[in-house]
Amino acid sequence: MSGFAKRSSRVRLLCLSSAVLASLYALPAMAGRVDMSGLQVEQPGGYDRFIVKYRDGSAESTNATQLQRSLTNAASTGVAKRAGRALGLQKLRRLAAGGADVVRADRKLDRVEAESLMRQLAADPNVEYVEVDRRMYAVLTPNDTRFSEQWGFSTTAAGINVQPAWDKSTGAGVVVAVIDTGITNHADLNANLLPGYDFISDTFVSRDGDGRAANPNDEGDWNPVAGECYLNSPVTNSSWHGTHVAGTVAAVTNNAAGVAGTAFGAKVVPVRVLGRCGG
Numbered sequence: 001m002s003g004f005a006k007r008s009s010r011v012r013l014l015c016l017s018s019a020v021l022a023s024l025y026a027l028p029a030m031a032g033r034v035d036m037s038g039l040q041v042e043q044p045g046g047y048d049r050f051i052v053k054y055r056d057g058s059a060e061s062t063n064a065t066q067l068q069r070s071l072t073n074a075a076s077t078g079v080a081k082r083a084g085r086a087l088g089l090q091k092l093r094r095l096a097a098g099g100a101d102v103v104r105a106d107r108k109l110d111r112v113e114a115e116s117l118m119r120q121l122a123a124d125p126n127v128e129y130v131e132v133d134r135r136m137y138a139v140l141t142p143n144d145t146r147f148s149e150q151w152g153f154s155t156t157a158a159g160i161n162v163q164p165a166w167d168k169s170t171g172a173g174v175v176v177a178v179i180d181t182g183i184t185n186h187a188d189l190n191a192n193l194l195p196g197y198d199f200i201s202d203t204f205v206s207r208d209g210d211g212r213a214a215n216p217n218d219e220g221d222w223n224p225v226a227g228e229c230y231l232n233s234p235v236t237n238s239s240w241h242g243t244h245v246a247g248t249v250a251a252v253t254n255n256a257a258g259v260a261g262t263a264f265g266a267k268v269v270p271v272r273v274l275g276r277c278g279g
């Protein structure tokens with residue numbers, strides 16, 4: 001190695017070690033995690049409660065005075081300076097599970113202020129994480145005995161996660177026409193039915209002995225004879241499809257019986273258009 005090459009690698013090494021040192025000094029011990037997801041949910045009036053977890057073994061985790069000092073320090077830095085007035089931040093209580101503290105500001109903060117406060121709290125190396133203490137609301141859970149079988153309402157990939165939607169609306173005021181095989185007498189449905197109509201004009205199809213009329217009762221769409229609908233059409237039982245669909249829409253719900261409907265506040269108008277051999 002020539003003298004020049006030796007010098008050059010020593011210079012580079014020196015540069016590298018000072019860069020490493022500089023970056024070590026620049027970092028605070030380790031900033032806490034900030035979970036902003038709670039700010040995606042609008043809270044009435046703003047955000048005033050947060051959950052702060054101080055690291056196990058930190059002074060704040062054991063000493064109330066130190067904890068308050070730390071909270072006051074965070075509250076008086078970012079938000080308070082910008083707003084030009086003091087912000088109080090007090091511990092409400094410590095959570096039994098996990099040991100985090102619920103803290104409350106003395107006024108509601110908007111989203112920007114809340115984020116600023118949370119980042120300020122998390123900048124303290126003794127803080128492990130910060131999140132919004134979100135107000136949660138119970139979702140409507142009907143007591144229908146077969147509700148648990150209705151996987152389509154679930155939160156799985158194939159489900160519509162219906163329960164939070166029910167807290168916003170159950171379909172009251174909406175009228176749904178179910179254009180199908182008509183309707184049968186069903187205790188879990190009758191209360192949500194409006195008068196319907198039978199639009200089948202052919203008595204072979206309708207089985208009710210008349211043409212179009214105001215009675216939409218499903219007389220059954222079974223096929224007792226093979227080939228009666230089309231070449232080689234099968235023998236079938238009745239589908240009662242209109243009743244099934246009407247129940248999916250608006251079965252009587254929270255009546256401790258049967259199933260739940262998707263929009264059980266709505267009313268169904270059964271419209272009969274399908275019968276024996278379709279329609």
Ligand SMILES: [Ca+2]
Nearest residue numbers: 198208210211
């Ligand atoms: Ca008829």
Ligand SMILES: [Ca+2]
Nearest residue numbers: 198208215216
């Ligand atoms: Ca009829």
Ligand SMILES: [Ca+2]
Nearest residue numbers: 252257258259
């Ligand atoms: Ca029911």
